[in-house]
Every structure is written in structure tokens, then in C-alpha cells.
Amino acid sequence: EQVADIQWQRPNDLRVDVIGRRSRSRSGWLRLSSVWDRPWFVPRGVDDSVRIFSDEFPARGALHPLAAAGPQWYRYALTGGLTVTPARGGTLRLLQVEVTPRRSGPALIAGRMWIDSTTAVVVRLTFRYVGTGLWVVPDSTTRSDSASARRVNSIANQIASIDADLEYALQDGRYWMPRRQVIAGRVRIPLVSDLVIPFQATTTFEDFEINAGRPIAFELPLSQGVRGLDARRARRDSLRTEREDSLRAWSYADRWAGGRYELHRPSNHALSRFDAWSGSLSLESDPADERRIRETEAVLAQVAEELPGPLTGERAHGVGYERLTDALRYDRVQGLSFGLGYRLRVPAVRFTDLYGSLRYGFSDERITGRLTLLRDAPGGRLALSGYRDVTEVDPFSPGHGFGNTLNALFAAHDNADYALLAGGSLGYEISLATGLDLGAGVRLDRQTSVARQATSEVNDFLGGSGIFPANPPVDEGTFGGGYVRLAGSGDTRWTLTADVLGGEGRTTGRVFGEIRRGFGRRRGVTLRVKGGLATAPTLQQSLFRLGGVNTVRGFDYGALRGQAFWAAQLDIAPIPGRLRPVLFVDAGQVERPGELFASRALVGGGVGLSVFGGVLRFELSHPISPDTGGKLRFDIVVSGVR
Incomplete structure (x- = not known):
């Protein structure tokens, strides 16, 4: 967050003086910068030519x-x-006009x-950038450069979308002046539907x-020549290398449409002395x-x-995956398995x-597949699936994730x-509020035990045994089930789930959850607590597992199993840095619930x-609790808490 004094005069002259800055991030290693070499807002x-936030986007002014x-x-x-x-x-009468491209x-x-x-006068303009040439322009008029630019723009449209909302307020009963400007968008990982990164920047005007x-x-004097793309890139690169200097100040001036602008940005040290913030x-x-x-x-x-x-980057059909893990995975049942996925836009x-995928496991020589009708709308995400797939049964396991x-x-x-699950499911996810999500679903499938078939040749080559523990059996049969899940994010992250699974004359209900809280930023601690309770009799696939990277490190995954459990994990990062010990x-x-706290603890x-x-x-990692056996373990973790 930063505060600035701005002055604007006709025809389009602007001066910006930044007077205060502060930052906060959930990622302790992330260093946020706010150095701009041109205005990041629309002064009137x-x-x-509609350009917002940068003179490099769109490549052509919309x-x-x-x-x-x-x-x-x-x-x-x-x-x-x-x-x-x-x-x-x-009385003011405002007319709402919808604008869409005709070609x-x-x-x-x-x-x-x-x-x-x-x-x-336009008092609010809300829009999304669309077009076939938003991101790059050809370096020349040759056919190869034009084709290359079209290809890059097509890929970029599939990855990112940019929205803008420009609001104005009536000042002195006469002048429509800027009030609030929001630049927002999404970055989507190509070929998959389950990984989207949103971003947002808001500028407000007052006083x-x-x-x-x-x-x-x-x-500041203006440069005599017109800066080209190479010059702008060179200045951008210099900004990146100088942002680490807390005593460095920046000042920039240049021409733009209708006038000139000038930006003055003191050093981080000077800006940190600003004390007129309205709150934390x-x-x-x-x-x-x-x-x-x-x-x-x-x-x-x-x-x-x-x-x-x-115009939008949406393709009618092509290679695509419902989930990123559908493309490649490795586990003790199938070993290395590859999946081929295809996406079809429903007319x-x-x-x-409509997403379809087929997978082949090299160790078990089993062909599995999944067909999902997915409606991913602003109001919620609805998925109707039919599948025959090797699936993890533990709600706390990382399963087929990359880590x-x-x-x-x-x-x-x-x-x-x-x-091995063969059947169908229906699930719905919706965001109730910022940082609060609700998910619910039902399923009906045939569940069958699968044996360990794979060994790790890589681990064997590196000096290990390459042998996985056996995959335990499940209670086999046809089962129906459902779940409801609440998830919250913020300084404290948590999930709470209730589910039920029944069939073949047996039914198990469960309630389980997790809470996670970090203290400190690049140097600090993170505490994670998990717990769950199941009804009796408990199906084998519904038992809670203890041991492994997500519950108690130092022990094999699933070293103990039972009807009720709790686990706590404390991670401490004593020093900051991109490469640091933990x-x-x-x-x-x-x-069993009545004997939980009297049972043997794993530490x-x-x-x-x-x-x-x-x-x-x-x-x-290594066991600490006595008489529990175990040995020194090495693990690789992706997206760790510290």
C-alpha cells in the first residue's frame, strides 16, 4: 500500500509524489516492490487508446x-x-450501455x-481486454514474424485475462473525478482447469x-528522443536490479498522450517514516x-x-486436463503413469x-480413465464425473500431487x-466470501483393493532399496457417500469436513479438520493441527492414518491407523533467506475415541x-519417542509451510 499526492492539469499533465509506503505478505520470502516508471492509474x-497500468500492455492501445x-x-x-x-x-440519470466487439x-x-x-460523461467504465494482438506486435512485416506474433498472442490469451473497473465521483456538483480504479485478472495454467492465480490492484482517490x-x-527535463521498446525494457530491468536498495530514490519524467508526467518516489527508508495511515x-x-x-x-x-x-483465448477443443496431476504421476501401485487428456467446449x-482422460500405469499395466462435465462459472464450480481410477483414500494425504x-x-x-474406484460423482464448490469456500458432493462407486506393483529404480540407483511398503486393502464392494466441506484462508487457514460412506451393510461417518497458523514472516514458526473422529464399525478405507510428512515425520506413512486421531506439527525457521534451514x-x-489420549504417542x-x-x-527426520523403532528418513516436500 502506498500513498501519493497527485496534481493534474489540462491538457494531460501529471505529477505524482509518493509520500508513504508499507507492505505485508503471507509469503515470508516474498519482497514486494512498488517502483513504477510511469503512472499506474488514469488521472481523468x-x-x-485504452491503456491501463503500463505503456507495454496492451501492445496496441485498445x-x-x-x-x-x-x-x-x-x-x-x-x-x-x-x-x-x-x-x-x-437528480442524476445514468445510462448503462453494454459494449461488445462486432468483429x-x-x-x-x-x-x-x-x-x-x-x-x-462516462462515469464508470468496466471492461475486459480482448483481441488477437494484445500482448505482442510483430517485429517486422514479414510473414514469419506475423505468424509468430499471432501464435504468442493466442497462447497468452489462454493464460491471462485482464479486467478494469474505472469509477468516478461527482465533485463540487460539477466535475466527474476519479474515485476508484481496480485492475484485476487471472493467470491460468494452460491445458488444465484446476490451477488459477488471481491478482488485483486497487487505487482510490480522495481529498x-x-x-x-x-x-x-x-x-525533471524530458528526454529529447522517443523511447523505443528496447529502451523501456532496459529501464524496467534497471528497476528490478535496484529495488533491493532501501536508500535509493527514483524520479522519472516522460511524454504521454496529450502532455507529460513526472513521478517522484523517495527511498523505502524515507517512505517508511510516513505515519498518517488510517489503520493497520x-x-x-x-x-x-x-x-x-x-x-x-x-x-x-x-x-x-x-x-x-x-478474442478471448477460449478454444472449442484441444488437449486439456481437468486436473494437473492427470498428465503425469508416480505412486507405489501404478508406478510411472502417463495420461492423455482432451477438452471439448460444450456448445x-x-x-x-467436457474433459476426458485415459491413463496407463507401467507397473500395474492398468488402463484407467475419467470423463467430467465441468461448469466453471463465476457463481460456482459444478463437476459431474464418471471414472475408473486408482485414487487415494486418505483425506490428509498429498496423493497424486507433484510433491x-x-x-x-x-x-x-x-x-x-x-x-481402485469405478463409478460416478457430483460435486459443487462455491465461494461464500473472501477466504471462505464451501464444497459439497455425492458419489457412488465400486471400490476394490489394489496391490503394490511398483519399485523406484531411481531410489535404488541413488543407494536406497527402491522398495515401497505394501498398499493395505480396503473393504470391497459398492458404496455410496457424500461430503460437506468448509475452508477458510487468511492469517489462519482451516478446513472442516463431514463425510459418510456406506454400502455392503456397513456405514461410516466422519468429522475431521485442520488448522494452520504462522507467526512471523521470513523468520518464524508455523503450527499445524489435524484431528478426526469416525463412527464404528469403521471401514478400512475410512480409517485415519498416522505417520508421514503430513502427520508425524520420522515415521513411515500410515504406521498406525485408527478410528480417531490427532496430530500436531511445528516448523521453525530461525533465520531468513531464500535458502534457509528449518x-x-x-x-x-x-x-478408538475413548482410548485416544491414553494410547501410545508418536513423536x-x-x-x-x-x-x-x-x-x-x-x-x-527421525523418531523421538522411545521404543517406536524407525530410522533416519529423507523426504522431498513441495509447497512446504516454511
Whole structure:
């Protein structure tokens, strides 16, 4: 968060003086920077070339719907109106106009405008960037460069989408001035549907002085030449190398459409002395603001859904996976297995795709597959699936995640139990509020035991045995089940789940959950506590497991199994840095509910080496509790807590 004084004058001159800055991150290793070499906001109205946030995006300025050439490229639909009564009296009539491209073009927008019916001023512009040439322009007019640019733009459209919401407020009863500007978007991993990274930046404007009679005093000379793309990239690279210097100040000046701008940004040390903050810096968003952002995102998603695929990056069909782990995995049952996935856009049904995948396991020589009808809409995510697949049965195991695949391949440690499931499921996920998600689902499938078939040749080559423990059996038969899950994120992360599984004359209900809290940033501790309780008689596949990287390190995965359990894990990072040591100690018990706290406890601990705040972590662990056996263990962890 940063605070700045800004001055603007006609035709389009701007001076920005940053006066305060502070930052906070859930990732202790992440260092946030806020050095810009051009304005990151729109000081008044958007001109005919709509560029937000940077002079490098879009590569071509998007055409404004109200530009002279706008009717050649856009359709306009009057979709509503709003009557507002300002505090000073009078009445404002705002017209809502939906704008969509009528044909493909390199850089366009799709969204809604609210227009003051009296002055014809745009008082709110909400849009998504669309187009076939948003990200790069050809280096030359040759056919190869043009084809390369089209290919890059097509891929980029599949990866990222950028939304903007520009709001204005009436000042002095006469002037529509900027009030709030939000730049938001999503980065999607190509070919898969289950990995999306959202981002958002908000700028608010307040404390206006209008027509103060003081012209802007510029201090910096303007460059004589026009900066090209190479010069802009060189300046961007210099910013990246200088951001670590807390005593370095920055000042920039340049020309832009209609005038010039000048930015003054003192050093981090100077900005840290600003003491006029209105409150503490929170990672949680204001509920009203977040609700408005979600509503805007939903509207823009619905508008973009109706556009041709080349404009938005949506392809009608092609290689695609419902889950990233469908492409490649390694476990003790199938060994190395590859999957081929395909995605088909369902015609005439919004936000809906059909995903199909086939998988072959080299160790068990078993062919498995999955077919899912997925509706991933702004209001929620609905999945209807039919499958025959080797699936993990422990809700706390990393299962077929990338980290468990690495650990199994290199260390011969597979932290999951598996069964062969053949049947169908229906699941729904929805976000109730910022940081609060609800999921529910039902299933009906045939569950069959599967044996360990694989060995790790890599682990054997590295000096290990390459032998996995046996995969335990499950109670076989046809079972129906369901679940309800709540998940919260923030400074404290937690999940709470209730599920039931029944069939063949036996039924097991469970309640289980996890809570995680970190203290300190790059240097600090993280505490994780898990627990669960199941009814009796308990199906084999519904037993809780104790031991392994997610419960008690130093012990084999599933060293103990039972009807009820608890486990606590404490990770300590004594020094900061991208490469840092981590100390940890774990404890837990598993038994029947009435005997849980009287049962033998497993206690283990060890040391680890964390890379980039836990993106990758190497751990050595050993049992601490006496008379529990065990030996020194090496594990590879992805996305560790420290």
C-alpha cells in the first residue's frame, strides 16, 4: 500500500509524489516492490487508446468504444438506467450501455459503460481486454514474424485475462473525478482447469482540490528522443536490479498522450517514516468492496463468454486436463503413469467443458480413465464425473500431487493409500466470501483393493532399496457417500469436513479438520493441527492414518491407523533467506475415541533445507519417542509451510 499526492492539469499533465509506503505478505520470502516508471492509474478520462497500468500492455492501445472509429468495431446496447440523488440536491440519470466487439481485432474491450445522460460523461467504465494482438506486435512485416506474433498472442490469451473497473465521483456538483480504479485478472495454467492465480490492484482517490490556481511545477527535463521498446525494457530491468536498495530514490519524467508526467518516489527508508495511515495494513479485503469486485468479474465473464474464441483465448477443443496431476504421476501401485487428456467446449452451454482422460500405469499395466462435465462459472464450480481410477483414500494425504510424485520417485516414500474406484460423482464448490469456500458432493462407486506393483529404480540407483511398503486393502464392494466441506484462508487457514460412506451393510461417518497458523514472516514458526473422529464399525478405507510428512515425520506413512486421531506439527525457521534451514517436531496419537489420549504417542522431528520459502524442501527426520523403532528418513516436500 502506498500513498501519493497527485496534481493534474489540462491538457494531460501529471505529477505524482509518493509520500508513504508499507507492505505485508503471507509469503515470508516474498519482497514486494512498488517502483513504477510511469503512472499506474488514469488521472481523468480514458482517451481513444485504452491503456491501463503500463505503456507495454496492451501492445496496441485498445480502441475506446466512444472513439470516432468505435461504431465500426463495437455493438452498443442500452441495458438499464439508474437515478441518483446527490447530497447537494438535484437528480442524476445514468445510462448503462453494454459494449461488445462486432468483429475480431487486435486490441478491443468488452464490458459496460455508465454515462451521465446530461453531460454525456462516462462515469464508470468496466471492461475486459480482448483481441488477437494484445500482448505482442510483430517485429517486422514479414510473414514469419506475423505468424509468430499471432501464435504468442493466442497462447497468452489462454493464460491471462485482464479486467478494469474505472469509477468516478461527482465533485463540487460539477466535475466527474476519479474515485476508484481496480485492475484485476487471472493467470491460468494452460491445458488444465484446476490451477488459477488471481491478482488485483486497487487505487482510490480522495481529498480533492479543484481549480486551485496553482500550475504544476515540473523539475525533471524530458528526454529529447522517443523511447523505443528496447529502451523501456532496459529501464524496467534497471528497476528490478535496484529495488533491493532501501536508500535509493527514483524520479522519472516522460511524454504521454496529450502532455507529460513526472513521478517522484523517495527511498523505502524515507517512505517508511510516513505515519498518517488510517489503520493497520490487513491482507483481508473489505467485504463490500470484495462483493462489488466479484459482481463485476461475473458480469465481465458473462459478456466475454459470448465472444468468439480468438478474442478471448477460449478454444472449442484441444488437449486439456481437468486436473494437473492427470498428465503425469508416480505412486507405489501404478508406478510411472502417463495420461492423455482432451477438452471439448460444450456448445450453447455457458462456462461448460467436457474433459476426458485415459491413463496407463507401467507397473500395474492398468488402463484407467475419467470423463467430467465441468461448469466453471463465476457463481460456482459444478463437476459431474464418471471414472475408473486408482485414487487415494486418505483425506490428509498429498496423493497424486507433484510433491508426492517426487518423493515417491526419489525417496521411495509414497504418502498415500490407494484403491481402485469405478463409478460416478457430483460435486459443487462455491465461494461464500473472501477466504471462505464451501464444497459439497455425492458419489457412488465400486471400490476394490489394489496391490503394490511398483519399485523406484531411481531410489535404488541413488543407494536406497527402491522398495515401497505394501498398499493395505480396503473393504470391497459398492458404496455410496457424500461430503460437506468448509475452508477458510487468511492469517489462519482451516478446513472442516463431514463425510459418510456406506454400502455392503456397513456405514461410516466422519468429522475431521485442520488448522494452520504462522507467526512471523521470513523468520518464524508455523503450527499445524489435524484431528478426526469416525463412527464404528469403521471401514478400512475410512480409517485415519498416522505417520508421514503430513502427520508425524520420522515415521513411515500410515504406521498406525485408527478410528480417531490427532496430530500436531511445528516448523521453525530461525533465520531468513531464500535458502534457509528449518527445524521441526511432530506428535500424534490414533486409537478408538475413548482410548485416544491414553494410547501410545508418536513423536518425531528433524531438520530441513527450505528453498524459496518452502517451494521446495528437503527433510531429514527421525523418531523421538522411545521404543517406536524407525530410522533416519529423507523426504522431498513441495509447497512446504516454511
